[in-house]
Amino acid sequence: MGYSQSISIGPYLEVPKEKDIQKVRVKRICPDHPGKKMKDEKFCPMCGKLIENVDEHYTEKVSPMSLLYDFEGYEDDDLYSPEFLDHLIIPNQYPPSNLKGDISDGGDVDLTDVSEHVKKDLEWFKEKYGKYITFLESQFGELNVKLRWGIVSYWS
Numbered sequence: 001m002g003y004s005q006s007i008s009i010g011p012y013l014e015v016p017k018e019k020d021i022q023k024v025r026v027k028r029i030c031p032d033h034p035g036k037k038m039k040d041e042k043f044c045p046m047c048g049k050l051i052e053n054v055d056e057h058y059t060e061k062v063s064p065m066s067l068l069y070d071f072e073g074y075e076d077d078d079l080y081s082p083e084f085l086d087h088l089i090i091p092n093q094y095p096p097s098n099l100k101g102d103i104s105d106g107g108d109v110d111l112t113d114v115s116e117h118v119k120k121d122l123e124w125f126k127e128k129y130g131k132y133i134t135f136l137e138s139q140f141g142e143l144n145v146k147l148r149w150g151i152v153s154y155w156s
């Protein structure tokens, strides 16, 4: 039991780690006692005034992955964001070059022709996950969604 370290070599997305979402909830308050918590009371127990429904605006921080889960076109398990690394999104499938960084028995990863791997992997990612890139760009702005190729190291 315990944590193990994993390494992904290939394409991934770098995005902001969270987004502020404006939300509204209905709060029930007495106009004269706005600080007092009300539940289902119809009248204020302190002054007898009618309890009013008031919209309360608040901000909630959400991670890129939770935005993706709510995205209509998202298919389960297409992408993966390691714990504590909300700003990194990696594909949940091996890219074409399939460079195995998780060599538990020791070994090497041949990167002599790395530019070829990079090109092939990035094209694959753009074609396969293009709708997610477009969606994330609409959420964070085009300049804040970066398609990268490299090493992501994480614990799981």
Ligand SMILES: [Zn+2]
Residues within 6 Å of the ligand: 030, 031, 032, 033, 044, 045, 046, 047, 048, 049
């Ligand atoms: Zn009151």
